[in-house]
Amino acid sequence: MSGSVERFDERARREASRYGRTVVRRGELLRHPVYTRVLHWSVAIFFVLSLLSGFALYSPWLFRWLAPLFGGGTMARFLHPWFGLAFDLAFLFQFVNWLAPMAWTKADRRWLRRIKEYTTNEEKVEAEDVGFFNGGQKLYFWAIVVSGVLFLVTGLLLWFDDAAPRWLVALSYVVHDIAALVMLGGFVIHVYEGTAAAPGTFRSMTDGTVSEDWAWTHHPAWYRDVTGRDPREDYERARRRLAGRERAAVAWEREQDERERAAAPEEPPEL
Ligand code: HEM
Helix, strand or coil: CCHHHHHHHHHHHHHHHHHCCCCCCCCEEECCCHHHHHHHHHHHHHHHHHHHHHHHHHCHHHHHHHHHHHCCHHHHHHHHHHHHHHHHHHHHHHHHHHCCCCCCCHHHHHHHHCHHHHHCCCCCCCCCCCCCCCHHHHHHHHHHHHHHHHHHHHHHHHHCHHHCCHHHHHHHHHHHHHHHHHHHHHHHHHHHHHCCCCCCCHHHHCCCEEEHHHHHHHCHHHHHHHHCCCHHHHHHHHHHHHHHHHHHHHHHHHHHHHHHHHHCCCCCCCC
16 A cells, blocks of 8 residues: 555544544454544445446336335436445545455455354364455455446446447447446445344444454454454463353352241141
8 A cells, every 4th residue: 555545544534533432441442443434335225326326227027116215217217326436435445445355365265164063153263364354255345346446437338429439339238237236245244244243343433432352252363463462362261261160150049949948837747
């Protein structure tokens, strides 16, 4: 990354943090600062608006359901390219913001080889070399980069179709639609991964923080970088603490049962 990009990004982060706060409590780590969160939700809003207005134009059946959301077909057709441009612009800023942590590394190649274990949740904690983003997250990011460029180029050709040869316009329809379907698939997986699949992830994009347990479970190398502690040791310690607490709770319940039994009046003898 060039020096000027770094300076721009640092300034934008500082500016954004003046308008919003991130409170990091004990046992938590800062994951996404205000600037990143504002960009993420701007990208998400314009993506969903582009998708819905685009699907309204895609098929007559979807048109019936979706066009009224935008005030009719003519309005949906007018708004769609503008939503698309806003999506691309918001993502351009996010691209600059995330370029460094999204660089592909050997650890990501190893992560891809273990993808089956990841999807079947065979391991409780991720491998020690998984950093701020894992290989799957990086693939999603780069898929958006490629789709974003394809959307822009083919979208402009469709918008100003008088200025392009007919075969190129026809090809643009196909590429535009394929990119949209790929993005839709990625979006569904992404929402699942960011919410139900890994509890504690969603708050990183609302409050900006995650718990330390979440960090050593999903991103051990990042946990080591920011805390200077060994993720595996901390995980084992937390596991022992939890097991100790469970044992203490069981012992306490047993003691209560015995006390209640001792305090209960004796059964009257059977006659
Ligand atoms: C509307 C529902 C969405 C939810 C609930 C959601 C949730 C999240 C969360 C929680 C993270 C942080 C993950 C982490 O720190 O490990 C994240 C990251 C990210 N989001 Fe979203 N997001 C949504 C929509 C979108 C959309 C529409 C896009 C782009 C088209 C997008 C692109 C990204 C990217 C590139 C990342 C970083 C890589 C990754 O975590 O996969 N998100 N999102």
